[in-house]
Amino acid sequence: MNAEEPGEPTPPASRARSDGRTLLAIAGPVLFTPPAMALADRDFSVSGVPAVVVYVFLAWFVGILLTRWLARSRREGR
Amino acid sequence: MLGAGHVLTVGGGYLALLFIIAFLTDRLAAAGRARFLMSPVVYTLSLAVYCTSWTFYGAVGTAVRSGLEFVTIYIGPTLALMAWWLFLPKLVRVAKAQRVTSIADFLSARYGKSRPVAVLVTFIAIASITPYIALQLLAVSLSFTALVGEAGDGADTAFWVAVAMVFFVCMFGTRRLNADESQPGIVAAIAFESIVKMAALLAISLFAVLLLPRGATPGAAFEDWHRALAAVGSMRPDGEMRWLVLNALSAAAIVCLPRQFQVAVVENRSESHVAVASWLFPLYLFLMTLGVLPIAAAGLTGLPAGAEPDLFVLSLPLAHGSDVLAIAAFIGGLSAATSMVIVASLALAVMISNHLVAPELADRPGRSPTGLTSAVLFTRRVAIATVLGLGYLYSRASGGDAGLASIGLIAFAGVAQFAPALIGGIFWRNANRFGATAGLGAGAVVWLFTLLLPSFGVATGIVAMLRHVLLPEALAGADGVDPLVFGASLSLAVNLFLYAVVSLATKGEVIDELQATLFVDALHRGGPEPTLRRSAQRRDLYRLAQRILGPVRAHAIFQEKGFAVDEQPADSAFVAHVEREIGYAVGAASAHTLVARVATGEPLSVDAAITLLRETQDAMAAARALGVRSVELERTAAELRSANAALTDLLTEKDDFLSRVSHEMRTPLTAIRSFAELLAEGPHDAVRQARFIAIISSEAERLTRLLDDILDLGRLEAGMAPMHPEPIDVTAVARASVMAMEGFAERSGVRLRLEAGAPVPAHADADRLKQVVVNLISNAVKFSGGADEVVVEVAVEEGLATIRVRDGGRGISEAIRPRLFTKFAGSFDQDNRNGAGLGLAISRQIMAGLGGDLVLEDTGPQGTTFAARLPRDAAIAA
Numbered sequence: 001m002n003a004e005e006p007g008e009p010t011p012p013a014s015r016a017r018s019d020g021r022t023l024l025a026i027a028g029p030v031l032f033t034p035p036a037m038a039l040a041d042r043d044f045s046v047s048g049v050p051a052v053v054v055y056v057f058l059a060w061f062v063g064i065l066l067t068r069w070l071a072r073s074r075r076e077g078r
Numbered sequence: 079m080l081g082a083g084h085v086l087t088v089g090g091g092y093l094a095l096l097f098i099i100a101f102l103t104d105r106l107a108a109a110g111r112a113r114f115l116m117s118p119v120v121y122t123l124s125l126a127v128y129c130t131s132w133t134f135y136g137a138v139g140t141a142v143r144s145g146l147e148f149v150t151i152y153i154g155p156t157l158a159l160m161a162w163w164l165f166l167p168k169l170v171r172v173a174k175a176q177r178v179t180s181i182a183d184f185l186s187a188r189y190g191k192s193r194p195v196a197v198l199v200t201f202i203a204i205a206s207i208t209p210y211i212a213l214q215l216l217a218v219s220l221s222f223t224a225l226v227g228e229a230g231d232g233a234d235t236a237f238w239v240a241v242a243m244v245f246f247v248c249m250f251g252t253r254r255l256n257a258d259e260s261q262p263g264i265v266a267a268i269a270f271e272s273i274v275k276m277a278a279l280l281a282i283s284l285f286a287v288l289l290l291p292r293g294a295t296p297g298a299a300f301e302d303w304h305r306a307l308a309a310v311g312s313m314r315p316d317g318e319m320r321w322l323v324l325n326a327l328s329a330a331a332i333v334c335l336p337r338q339f340q341v342a343v344v345e346n347r348s349e350s351h352v353a354v355a356s357w358l359f360p361l362y363l364f365l366m367t368l369g370v371l372p373i374a375a376a377g378l379t380g381l382p383a384g385a386e387p388d389l390f391v392l393s394l395p396l397a398h399g400s401d402v403l404a405i406a407a408f409i410g411g412l413s414a415a416t417s418m419v420i421v422a423s424l425a426l427a428v429m430i431s432n433h434l435v436a437p438e439l440a441d442r443p444g445r446s447p448t449g450l451t452s453a454v455l456f457t458r459r460v461a462i463a464t465v466l467g468l469g470y471l472y473s474r475a476s477g478g479d480a481g482l483a484s485i486g487l488i489a490f491a492g493v494a495q496f497a498p499a500l501i502g503g504i505f506w507r508n509a510n511r512f513g514a515t516a517g518l519g520a521g522a523v524v525w526l527f528t529l530l531l532p533s534f535g536v537a538t539g540i541v542a543m544l545r546h547v548l549l550p551e552a553l554a555g556a557d558g559v560d561p562l563v564f565g566a567s568l569s570l571a572v573n574l575f576l577y578a579v580v581s582l583a584t585k586g587e588v589i590d591e592l593q594a595t596l597f598v599d600a601l602h603r604g605g606p607e608p609t610l611r612r613s614a615q616r617r618d619l620y621r622l623a624q625r626i627l628g629p630v631r632a633h634a635i636f637q638e639k640g641f642a643v644d645e646q647p648a649d650s651a652f653v654a655h656v657e658r659e660i661g662y663a664v665g666a667a668s669a670h671t672l673v674a675r676v677a678t679g680e681p682l683s684v685d686a687a688i689t690l691l692r693e694t695q696d697a698m699a700a701a702r703a704l705g706v707r708s709v710e711l712e713r714t715a716a717e718l719r720s721a722n723a724a725l726t727d728l729l730t731e732k733d734d735f736l737s738r739v740s741h742e743m744r745t746p747l748t749a750i751r752s753f754a755e756l757l758a759e760g761p762h763d764a765v766r767q768a769r770f771i772a773i774i775s776s777e778a779e780r781l782t783r784l785l786d787d788i789l790d791l792g793r794l795e796a797g798m799a800p801m802h803p804e805p806i807d808v809t810a811v812a813r814a815s816v817m818a819m820e821g822f823a824e825r826s827g828v829r830l831r832l833e834a835g836a837p838v839p840a841h842a843d844a845d846r847l848k849q850v851v852v853n854l855i856s857n858a859v860k861f862s863g864g865a866d867e868v869v870v871e872v873a874v875e876e877g878l879a880t881i882r883v884r885d886g887g888r889g890i891s892e893a894i895r896p897r898l899f900t901k902f903a904g905s906f907d908q909d910n911r912n913g914a915g916l917g918l919a920i921s922r923q924i925m926a927g928l929g930g931d932l933v934l935e936d937t938g939p940q941g942t943t944f945a946a947r948l949p950r951d952a953a954i955a956a
Contacts, residue, residue, distance in 0.1 A: 025161035032153055032325060034318035041313050048304045053311035053371070056149055060156060060364055067160050068357035 154328025278410025513581025521573025
């Protein structure tokens with residue numbers, strides 16, 4: 001019986017959720033680092049919108065959706 | 079161009095509307111009917127005070143001038159909120175528990191209620207935010223001029239907006255001084271303004287999208303919108319460092335800007351709102367930023383090349399003849415500017431009054447019936463007017479040169495100096511007031527000389543010298559490292575370094591360690607709050623509370639706890655409570671000083687401090703241990719429950735067994751008794767007598783057998799039956815069993831057939847195994863039910879020696895199958911009148927003892943098959 005937080009045994013589902021939150025908190029900044037931006041800065045466009053703009057807004061929006069999903073399941077988990 | 083009168087009327091009307099909304103909300107809140115303020119949406123909208131006119135007008139300008147870099151200001155907060163659960167709930171919880179009134183108060187409270195920390199934070203905030211307020215006022219007057227042309231020059235809109243804001247904030251922000259009441263009117267107005275500015279920006283954005291396909295106006299900077307958008311969406315070459323720094327600064331700004339701290343932490347109504355805002359506020363920012371793109375692209379293709387990009391939002395609808403949208407843009411910009419001005423000036427005024435002025439007032443004898451409260455509120459009003467006045471003067475003095483335009487980011491860098499102390503303060507126990515003061519002070523000085531002063535063209539020599547000393551030759555020049563990157567990185571590095579090193583090198587006072595515990599462990603600390611061990615006479619405390627808060631409030635505080643005002647000593651918890659209440663008026667630092675004067679109790683020694691901390695830590699350890707113990711107890715209880723259930727089952731089985739044993743014994747005993755009575759009754763002829771005796775003898779034999787079986791089973795179950803495992807041939811055992819049973823089978827008209835091949839070696843007790851096979855054959859013969867054959871088969875299956883006994887009987891009824899191998903199960907069977915039913919139970923125990931098992935393989939109308947299985951050559955223990 002190690003690693004169990006004493007007093008507050010976490011059910012497995014919420015542990016997965018807290019892993020998800022940690023991953024998101026790390027992945028978010030990584031997706032917007034200059035190297036990631038340089039990778040997205042390609043020479044094509046999606047119906048006139050440059051690729052890097054599409055990337056920024058897409059990654060941003062997905063990040064918001066994931067934050068919402070994790071915040072929500074956290075509240076329901078309580 | 080629009081008529082100045084129209085625009086002034088609409089603008090004035092809008093400001094009047096703000097007053098009405100705030101007024102009505104205050105009235106509703108006073109009547110307890112402003113439930114809508116308790117919504118997470120309102121909380122999110124109040125966070126959107128982040129979007130100032132710098133966003134509303136400036137984002138388009140930045141996009142046109144520097145490309146995609148403008149998104150960092152909005153992505154930074156999003157990234158910070160993705161990790162909201164790390165810091166926001168803790169900030170909110172601590173701020174509530176400590177009655178925190180501002181970010182200066184928070185930091186001061188964390189670092190041992192240190193007044194120098196509070197004063198330092200207040201000065202940094204004033205230096206960063208006042209020019210920022212000036213920028214808002216300037217935006218209002220510039221947008222007004224852009225809308226009405228030269229006619230607007232006479233009307234000093236910035237001045238009148240500043241005056242209106244002074245009135246507004248004084249009216250709705252400085253009404254009361256009470257920890258339990260926030261500023262509902264202001265929150266409602268801010269939320270409303272957030273809706274207005276977003277609606278305005280999105281409307282103009284939509285208008286811009288519709289304009290795009292029309293193609294370029296002659297003389298525009300770009301010929302088609304694809305190229306314009308490509309320019310807006312381009313990454314600045316060599317802009318990586320700037321990109322990173324801007325992201326980091328805006329992420330820090332979301333809690334470090336005094337106005338953001340005000341709305342996010344101080345005005346927070348419920349911790350659950352934070353979870354909603356963590357995605358809803360980024361969504362707001364996302365939509366605002368998305369709206370910027372079409373406006374920038376349309377401005378670059380639809381306006382003359384020289385047009386000011388900072389005013390595209392206004393000039394675009396104006397140039398295309400949509401006066402209504404132009405007015406909407408003006409109102410949107412006005413709402414963005416006023417919302418920032420309202421919250422920022424209030425936050426600054428609270429800091430100024432609590433940390434700069436009130437500590438000086440607190441020593442004076444109070445005469446007013448409301449204690450210091452009215453003096454504090456008056457100070458706040460003066461502070462609001464001063465801050466806005468200074469802002470206005472700034473905006474006049476700089477007159478729209480480039481100096482003010484960059485102040486937004488410089489302000490971000492200024493307030494980012496709070497970040498190490500703020501975040502370190504809730505996670506790092508050893509951080510103390512000396513570290514915080516050193517870090518904040520040094521960071522602020524570096525920021526002042528590398529960023530703020532140079533932006534006004536003052537002291538540029540110092541920053542040039544710093545660059546020359548610190549940077550390699552190639553990067554030190556004007557086109558080397560970006561000035562913002564240089565100033566922000568250097569100031570934050572110095573700040574962080576001193577904060578950490580000085581904290582480690584020095585030891586704070588007792589109260590530092592106490593407050594550190596309260597802040598760091600805010601989320602997982604149970605039990606009573608650790609307090610400094612003090613005691614004060616209740617009367618002294620009451621006098622103090624009365625002097626600062628006025629008799630009404632002082633009375634209420636004592637009544638809440640049910641304390642009389644007498645000579646009795648008040649305990650340390652109540653002293654701490656009074657101190658917090660006073661702190662709401664005069665700040666944590668001076669409240670602490672004031673209370674320390676009347677708290678004459680135990681002098682605080684190093685010993686007491688250590689005891690105090692040990693008590694705290696002991697309490698935490700005890701709580702943790704209790705948690706562990708309760709988990710253990712729960713586990714033990716579950717084990718006990720299952721053991722109890724098993725025991726109950728055993729008990730039932732035992733009762734069952736006894737009743738069956740008595741039943742089984744009763745039958746032969748009854749026979750023996752009745753025949754014995756018959757014999758005793760009188761003379762019988764020899765034949766009858768012999769028959770009676772034979773019956774008695776056979777029944778007695780049956781009884782003996784039954785008792786033998788019971789004893790045997792008992793021994794087997796207890797594991798005490800002697801077993802003599804040795805290498806044997808299973809086929810030979812099966813053959814011997816068949817031969818032994820042949821006579822019995824023949825009498826019943828059943829033929830026994832052995833199907834066996836080569837010898838199957840195993841390690842077992844041959845006699846016991848034979849007992850099992852004989853029992854199986856005997857059962858098979860008894861229940862063969864008219865079929866004329868019982869087959870005994872020896873085989874090796876899956877590495878197990880298997881003896882299978884198959885009969886052609888009617889099968890075993892479903893009802894007794896589950897209990898087949900328990901004691902006397904057989905006597906349930908209608909067909910089993912003779913068997914005592916212990917056979918199968920004994921056989922299974924024997925097989926288990928031999929390391930194998932006995933199973934019912936198949937049963938049904940076509941017959942029944944039992945299989946006894948043994949491991950082939952493994953040595954059998956016991």
